[in-house]
Amino acid sequence: MDATCVFKRIEKKYLLSEAQYDALLQRIGTHLEPDRYGRSTVLSLYLDTPDHRIIRSSMEAVDYKEKLRLRSYGTAGADSTVFLELKKKFGGVVYKRRAAMTLREAERYLQMGIKPFESQIMSELDWAMRLYGRPAGAMLIACEREAWFDEEYPDLRLTFDRNIRCRENELRLDRGSAGLRLLPEDTVLLEIKTAGAMPLWLADALDAEKILPGSFSKYGAAYMRTLEEKRRPVSTTEEGGKKHVVNF
Numbered sequence: 001m002d003a004t005c006v007f008k009r010i011e012k013k014y015l016l017s018e019a020q021y022d023a024l025l026q027r028i029g030t031h032l033e034p035d036r037y038g039r040s041t042v043l044s045l046y047l048d049t050p051d052h053r054i055i056r057s058s059m060e061a062v063d064y065k066e067k068l069r070l071r072s073y074g075t076a077g078a079d080s081t082v083f084l085e086l087k088k089k090f091g092g093v094v095y096k097r098r099a100a101m102t103l104r105e106a107e108r109y110l111q112m113g114i115k116p117f118e119s120q121i122m123s124e125l126d127w128a129m130r131l132y133g134r135p136a137g138a139m140l141i142a143c144e145r146e147a148w149f150d151e152e153y154p155d156l157r158l159t160f161d162r163n164i165r166c167r168e169n170e171l172r173l174d175r176g177s178a179g180l181r182l183l184p185e186d187t188v189l190l191e192i193k194t195a196g197a198m199p200l201w202l203a204d205a206l207d208a209e210k211i212l213p214g215s216f217s218k219y220g221a222a223y224m225r226t227l228e229e230k231r232r233p234v235s236t237t238e239e240g241g242k243k244h245v246v247n248f
Helices: 018-031 053-060 103-112 120-131 200-208 218-231
Strands: 004-017 033-048 064-073 081-090 093-102 136-150 153-167 179-181 187-194
Touching: 004 018, 018 187, 018 200, 033 053, 033 218, 053 064, 053 218, 064 103, 064 120, 081 103, 081 120, 093 103, 093 120, 136 179, 136 218, 153 218
Parallel strands: none
Antiparallel strands: 004 093, 004 187, 033 064, 033 136, 064 081, 081 093, 136 153, 153 179, 153 187
């Protein structure tokens, strides 16, 4: 198990239609190889204070954003590897600190503050947790992800996320990935992650397909959705009694 990881990179997001996704993959597919996770269901448990201080600060900030989360690839079991992550964005550059541990160790740390091991990265994560008064699970977000890299550009990574969904209940990584859909069914979120400028072949492909960068925060969108639902009058039916719960 890789106990600690540090990332420093530029991340750009794009909202694609399925047609744009197909056209883009036709142009760049020969450059790409699936990464270690390939196709997977990504579950992210975002940690926050009772008054949602972290996400509110992130949404209000212009130059600096910060998030804490616990992530697994697939529904986790007690001994599955999960990742406690601190993600910061400053001046367009993303800095991430990540520590791997079992779900059992992560839950013991979140509930009792018992660190699974000692390391510089774990100390940084623990400092952030203490800064926010030991935040707890506030939102679970899941998606179906394809992850790719290019052997000639080892710092380049592309991820395509579909069926992005969220829930405010059962805030555990061992309770499956069902939730309410955040984007239209035919929308794909592309994230391009690189240590510097993207390769010319990728820039040319994006330009040819008229794919422009945008802004989309999964946790931010989920938080705003829950706020809107709480403000909305209660109704006995919604779209025939269905709220687009997606199960996987």
